[in-house]
Amino acid sequence: MPRADSGELLSGTALAVFRLNGQFLDVAEAMARPAGLTAAWWQVLGAVLYEPLPVAGIARAMGITRQSVQRIADLLVAKGLAEYRPNPAHARAKLLVPTEAGRAAVARIDPAHQDLADRLAARLGPDRFAEILDALTDLSTAMSDLADG
Template structure:
């Protein structure tokens, strides 16, 4: 593969992922709205469903800034959908955890989420194809993590 082909592949990949991000955000807003959530609120609540996490940990998992997560976490706490609890590992970095109201709101998203998952699986050609799509995206994310950690942009001419 030539340098030009590799650059074209990178550009097409980036544009495709940017488009996917917009598409996922749009459909997530539709799914979250009946539950009284936004896509961003759902994203942060979803990150802490398995276990409470500090804001910095949520930001790492989601790949966004700590400040963005902090703003949303504070709103979720204010709305009674999440709560801060002490962090035994770090006195100042409290853990965010969903409240029963937060879990109930996420639960109201489940039927639409299940329907969308089924529609996507069907559109992609079945569950096996859907699983392969997920594997490719996870592989791309892992590769970008590895490359990004050691990549430094060349100096401008």
């Protein structure tokens, strides 16, 4: 079978990633809904579960706009799922931190998340699953490098 040219590879990869993104968003919404969250709220809370971050840091880590993170962070704070704390490194860029209610909401998602992870690992095999993660990470790094350079 002849190899596709680079343009076809890029188009095929982009379409697969777009489709996969939609699939992840659908399943994330279904997992988050019973916990009283949306996929976007879960994504932002997840970014700060282990380390407080400013909105711009969350946006960089997640690859989304600062404005969309700000809107979600403000909603999370208003709903008591997160709070802003002073940032010793930057007076104006407060740190977002989950509250106990925010942590509890994310914890309610854990069983469904683990179930999906286990089913995917069983379907793909753990080694192949790890290879896919490595490949997607490499692709993301290459895209960042090209955008920066």
